[in-house]
Structures are given as C-alpha cells and as structure tokens.
Amino acid sequence: MYSQQPFIQTELWKHGPVPGQFYNFPGTNQSTANFGGFSAAGQSGTQHSSSPMTTGTSVIGVKFDGGVMIAADNLISYGSLARYQDVQRVFKINEKTIIGAGGDFADFQSLKRSIDQKMVEDMCYQDDIDMKPKSLYNWLTRVLYNRRSRFNPLWLEMVVGGMQDGEPFLGHVDLRGRAYEDNVVATGFGKHFALPLVREQISNGEVLSQSEASQVLRKCMEVLYYRDCRAISKYSVAVSTAQGTIVQGPFEVSQNWELATMINGY
Structure with missing residues (x-):
C-alpha cells in the first residue's frame, strides 16, 4: 500500500x-x-453570468416587397415564471432601422442605452446622416464578439432590419458574434417552428407583399404560442419601409383550445 x-x-x-x-x-x-x-x-x-434570468423568446424577421417586418411577443420570463407580460422586444432605432431582441433582456437594455446615445449624437450633428441598418448590424457583431472573447458574453440573439440605400436589409447576430443575412431570420424556437412556415410561403421565389408578410408573421406567432411555453398570445411588429419605420401592436393571436378537451387531465 x-x-x-x-x-x-x-x-x-x-x-x-x-x-x-x-x-x-x-x-x-x-x-x-x-x-x-x-x-x-x-x-x-x-x-460572470452564464445563466440569464429575465429572458425573451423568439424573434422573427421577414423581408417583403418594399420593406422589412420584425415580430416578437411581449413576454419577459423570470426563469420559468411568465413574469412581465407587456414588454416590447421590437424597437424603432431611427427612420431607417428597426431591431428585435431575444435572450437576456437586461443585457439588451444595457446595449440599447449605447444605441440610444448614438442616436442622440446623430441628432446633435444635424447633418441628415443617420445610422443605417447594416452599420448597426456590423457594430453589433463587433460588440458581441468582443464580449464573447472576454468570456463575458451578452446573452442575446438580435434581428436587425431596415432600408439600406433603398433596399430591404435583414440580418441576424447571436451572442458569439456570428452573423448572417437572409430574406427570413428567426431566433430561439422560431428557428424550428417559424422558419419552415415562412419558407413555405416563399418557396417559389416570389417576394411577399406587405399584407402577406403580416399574415405569415401572425401565423408564426400563433404556432409559437401553442408550442413554446415561454411565449404568450400578445405580440408587437416593427415595420420599416421607404416611408419610415413604425412599431405596431400589441396584437392578439387566434386561439382555439377545443382539442384540449380530448386530452386526459385537461
């Protein structure tokens, strides 16, 4: 021994x-x-925190003929508790840019303060030069990658959209700074449930109209409400066109729980 x-x-x-x-x-x-x-x-x-507590779930962005729409429900969960049920997660940045945030809402509030300060500086210069969506998108990739490299990530998934030189722009950035552009992007459960629904609508290569984009987003939010236990029926939509940007809502998704009566224990 x-x-x-x-x-x-x-x-x-x-x-x-x-x-x-x-x-x-x-x-x-x-x-x-x-x-x-x-x-x-x-x-x-x-x-450093690796387990965010106040979180938002899916964000969905869609390009349409002449603009971009971003939708997200109005719930911020505290762990598994549906704590804050009237919190907007899509925002108008300026007349060219909109943004949606999923993940840790406290991290987004911290980031949003920096963005708001940049908007104030742009207004003070009074030179008619505003932050474009691709500029904000590239800036977010640098910020999120920098925080990831310091092992202190901002626990966020961001969807950035707007009008870039007269053309619709839509991009996605995650907490590691990875980014891509597409005609439709989503975060969270939306990657699994919403993306197939939207891609089915644009499978023939046709560009959606604004009304068609609004309808498909409504369908996506309905499916997510049924399938994602961190989602609620109330949602908001940010719209960016050549005429400007606006945040609409809150809207209510359609609900039909008659099938639940056939399930034991309902």
Whole structure:
C-alpha cells in the first residue's frame, strides 16, 4: 500500500498555487467574490453570468416587397415564471432601422442605452446622416464578439432590419458574434417552428407583399404560442419601409383550445 505524504512546497513552487485551493495571479482582481452565496475574499477573479434570468423568446424577421417586418411577443420570463407580460422586444432605432431582441433582456437594455446615445449624437450633428441598418448590424457583431472573447458574453440573439440605400436589409447576430443575412431570420424556437412556415410561403421565389408578410408573421406567432411555453398570445411588429419605420401592436393571436378537451387531465 502507498502511504499518503503531505504536500510540501519546494523552492520551485514556493509562490505557486497549493493543490485544491484558489490562486490569484498577479494583476487579477483581489476583491471579494461570491460562491453560492458565501463570501470568499481574494480567492477568485471576476465572476460572470452564464445563466440569464429575465429572458425573451423568439424573434422573427421577414423581408417583403418594399420593406422589412420584425415580430416578437411581449413576454419577459423570470426563469420559468411568465413574469412581465407587456414588454416590447421590437424597437424603432431611427427612420431607417428597426431591431428585435431575444435572450437576456437586461443585457439588451444595457446595449440599447449605447444605441440610444448614438442616436442622440446623430441628432446633435444635424447633418441628415443617420445610422443605417447594416452599420448597426456590423457594430453589433463587433460588440458581441468582443464580449464573447472576454468570456463575458451578452446573452442575446438580435434581428436587425431596415432600408439600406433603398433596399430591404435583414440580418441576424447571436451572442458569439456570428452573423448572417437572409430574406427570413428567426431566433430561439422560431428557428424550428417559424422558419419552415415562412419558407413555405416563399418557396417559389416570389417576394411577399406587405399584407402577406403580416399574415405569415401572425401565423408564426400563433404556432409559437401553442408550442413554446415561454411565449404568450400578445405580440408587437416593427415595420420599416421607404416611408419610415413604425412599431405596431400589441396584437392578439387566434386561439382555439377545443382539442384540449380530448386530452386526459385537461
């Protein structure tokens, strides 16, 4: 049998970490850190959140003939609790740009303050130059990738749309800074339930009209309400055209629960 010998620090490891203990490298944060509610002063660096609490679910964006629509329901969940049921998650940035946010709503509020400050600066210059949707889209990729690279990501999935030099623009950015442009984009459960519905409508290559885009978004929000337990029946829609941008709603999806009477335990 092997006998267990106590660990003795040699000269080589004189200033190194002791096995089984935390170690602060030179230049790191020595302030108090919390571990499971207990204070452990000087035993770790900055702690980052990897489990957001106040979250929004799917956002869906669609191009149509002459513009872009982005839709999202009005629920912010606190964990599994449908806590805030009248919170708008689609926004007008300026007359050319709209945005929708899924994920941690507190992270989005922090990001939105920076965007709002940029809009104030644009107004103060009074040079008729506004942030275009592709500029905001590219800026978001840099911000989200930067935070991801620091292992402190903004827990967000963003949909950016608007009119770029007279043409509709629609893009998606996730918390790792990955981005793509398409005629239809979605976040969360919308990737699985909404994208097939929209692509079915545009499978023949035809461009949707504004009324057709509104109807297909309504159908998507209805399906998500039935299938996503973090969604509610109330939703808002942001619309961007050459004439400007507007946020419409809230709207109510159609509901039919007659089938539920056939399920045991209903």
